[in-house]
Amino acid sequence: MDTRRLQLLLALSRLGSMRAVAEAHHLTTSTVSQQIAALAKDAGVDLVEPAGRRVRLTPAGRRLSDHAVTILAAVDAARLDLDPVAEPAGTLRVGGFATGIRVSLLPILADFAVSHPRVDAIISEYEPVEAFRLLVDDDLDLALVYDYNLAPASPNPALDTVALWSTPWGLGVRTDATAGDTADLRNYADAAWIVNSRNTADEDAVRTLAALTGFTPRIAHQIDSLDLVEDLILAGYGVGLLPVNRPARHGVSVLRLAEPAVVMTAYAATRRGRESWAPLRLLLDGLRPSSDEQRDWPRPPC
Template identity: 40%
Template structure:
């Protein structure tokens, strides 16, 4: 049903005559009458009945006018929300990788909820490959993804990226190993040529990162453990059973583990917000993105000015 005709019906119930409705809306009486004739065809029932020289609403007309009030109010509320005039409401599906959840996602969601309780956020945990698939298929609205400077990721052209920061990578070793606050050198890294290295089970970017980093130091790593959970990987290191690469945010202080910066040998992990092009204008998504960006700025290094490789 046409919204204009529903508005005319509401005005007729309020004002009582076709002439009064015509004056209010700036139409001729005949034009208003034609709109009502079409509305009756759309509704499939009589909405008006003759009453002398005037018309009156039938019971069905009154019933539809009541529905019209609610329909028009909802439409006005939706327009206000989308144009930024009303309180934003709606659900956003956020896909994220686990290591940023405690330090970026949860602080952002708490602040968002305090300020905009009408926005509901559903959190989905995925690594970047699965996250990008979910974003493209519509399984998620907004995502936090990462790429390594040594292993640039190709991002789908259907998605728009916004950098939120970066973090250095650290070498995790058992506490008996010498630690240093200075970046790792190739000579020091070559000393771990016979170590048991930890990579992930997916054969993805993290695996490639270890391979390229060690190749840069002149050796092929002996990968003995394939572990996806960074917390478990750190426990393996603490037990003296291996060494591995850990992003700074995931490198919690743990007895039995020492961390050394990898510097240029390991590069950095860049973090991005990703979303379908065109979806960023919806206020719930825009607000969530803003709060995530603010939370990221508190724990990550500033983003680089250059965009990731396509």
């Protein structure tokens, strides 16, 4: 099979239209269509089917695009082995939670703009459950995700994860409603609790903490933004988990939790076997902490 045609099929799986592929590869839409048709003839199966005024990959087309990633990565690895100075190139589809993108990803991409100008990225914000699903469906190349020690994630076996950094979380309360710097959860048994709106991990951690303390939490609010969680705490609408090492705004205190502690860990997740693709390998190498690095809440926080 012609690797150029495989590249176009892979681009179609990612970009969603012949026109977008044509624009990305500086070709005409007709040329892209002809190349995909030629690839279908080589493969002996239909690779695309009509979808309204556009086309979409058939199940066979999706399977071949999945193989194309491995094939093209192997070709790229061979090219780099024969020509170590060859410049990696490609577009990375990265999704993840806001803090992971802001403090772990963006500085690396800023360096890439100088050191690897032919590596580009498309970035989207997702919570872990969403990101894991998109990775499995091959709609992302890399996901920045997180879990809590009291609510560990269970990624699909087709995925690999690498721990990046960890940070303790505490209980966010109004400063005028507390004394000391350690939370006694029994004092908040009747409080309204604020949890994440798009991920259940922190709610699971809250319920576990409460069960160990002897009460059932009243989950009242579901909020995605940490800033908005602080707004609700300041307005007296409840309490919720917040990072201990993230500076809180005036009027909000983050109390440390006694045993069991709540620790959030951030991960880079990829589909198994994909890390050999040069742009993705470079990004993973940049994200991985060195053995002597402190794995804690990065600066600046969200």
